[in-house]
Amino acid sequence: MNQFSPAELSPDGELMSESMRSRYDFIVCGGGTTGSVVARRLAEDPNVSILLIEAGGSDRVPQVIDSTQWMWNIGTSRDWGYKAASSKTVNGRTPLLPMGKVLGGGSSINSSVWARGHMNDFNNWAAASGEEGWNYDNIFKVYCKIEDWQGTPEAKRRGQGRLLNILQPENPFPLVAGLIKGAEPETTMGPLSSSCQLQKVMGYLDEGKTPSGQKP
Ligand SMILES: Cc1cc2nc3c(=O)[nH]c(=O)nc-3n(C[C@H](O)[C@H](O)[C@H](O)COP(=O)(O)OP(=O)(O)OC[C@H]3O[C@@H](n4cnc5c(N)ncnc54)[C@H](O)[C@@H]3O)c2cc1C
Known part of the structure; x- marks a missing residue:
């Protein structure tokens, strides 16, 4: 069985269609809503190479594919897990501030x-x-x-x-x-x-x- 380095695998373990290059024409940092659209638009030109870097993992999970399950992403590894600072105006509470940490970013965990x-x-x-x-x-x-x-x-x-x-x-x-x-x-x-x-x-x-x- 072939052994692949993490750099050769997509987040869900599939082999990337081509090896990583040492140079790219464009590097897009953050594969969220904006970064993914920017990368896709750039990819309309077949003559340019693009690297899209995402901190989170795969979006091929039921809680992302079925947007009615969006709330089940909050507090998981697909959420950066931010909280608001404690405030007297909300009785000292620290409300959750969810933000997508997954391919697709917020669009993968939002309610569409x-x-x-x-x-x-x-x-x-x-x-x-x-x-x-x-x-x-x-x-x-x-x-x-x-x-x-x-x-x-x-x-x-x-x-x-x-x-x-x-x-x-x-x-x-x-x-x-x-x-x-x-x-x-x-x-x-x-x-x-x-x-x-x-x-x-x-x-x-x-x-x-x-x-x-x-x-x-
Ligand atoms: C729970 C929830 C529900 C929402 N509901 C709706 C809705 O119904 N309708 C609506 O219009 N909007 C909704 N939103 C808002 C919408 O999803 C966001 O406004 C939108 O996704 C923001 O896009 P963005 O590209 O600015 O950021 P994001 O989509 O958050 O993308 C940023 C990406 O960058 C990645 N990243 C961060 N740091 C690094 C790093 N150092 N290296 C690599 N990658 C990195 C993150 O993991 C993330 O994937 C919701 C948001 C949340 C969290």
Whole structure:
């Protein structure tokens, strides 16, 4: 039987398809949500070599593949195990601050809720950085470019046919509809700008199967 060094094996013990090289065109540190997407995008160019380094182990475990089991990753080896500092405001408690330590990072242990960020946050970042690319008009186009919205088509607000399947919950808790309706009179900034409208875009990713950050 062949003996392989740890460097020749993937985290779940499979032989890597090629030996480690001594040089790479790109080294991405952290195979979490962002790092995995960056590495995948770089890999679209077949002429470049990429090394993705992840501190955690394999994402091929049931608690990651089935996102309804997301909470069973917390406190395991797939969680860095951070805690907040003790605070008088929470009676001296130290709440858990989970963070993924596994291929896919947070996207491997999160609950797969798809909620777009708030317009005001992006616009504030654009103003603070002087970088127009961060304003919500531009970010909105990026959201549409990555979504495969499975609900009623709304070409002006939702992307279709792209990498991420977005489903609406089949039986949302009745309080959700009431909450959205209750907020409607307060929203005066137009259909794309109100947080109420943004939350209606919320959905779930891919029928409970976690699209770990390495895949999209
Ligand atoms: C329990 C939980 C539930 C969540 N639920 C949702 C949700 O439903 N919807 C949603 O949109 N967001 C959710 N989030 C947030 C979302 O998952 C994160 O915002 C997102 O994953 C952050 O991506 P990131 O690339 O910045 O970091 P991460 O995905 O955390 O990636 C960082 C990666 O770097 C690795 N790393 C760190 N240090 C090193 C090192 N020295 N060497 C090599 N690798 C290293 C880590 O192990 C990790 O894999 C949730 C997060 C958690 C923890």
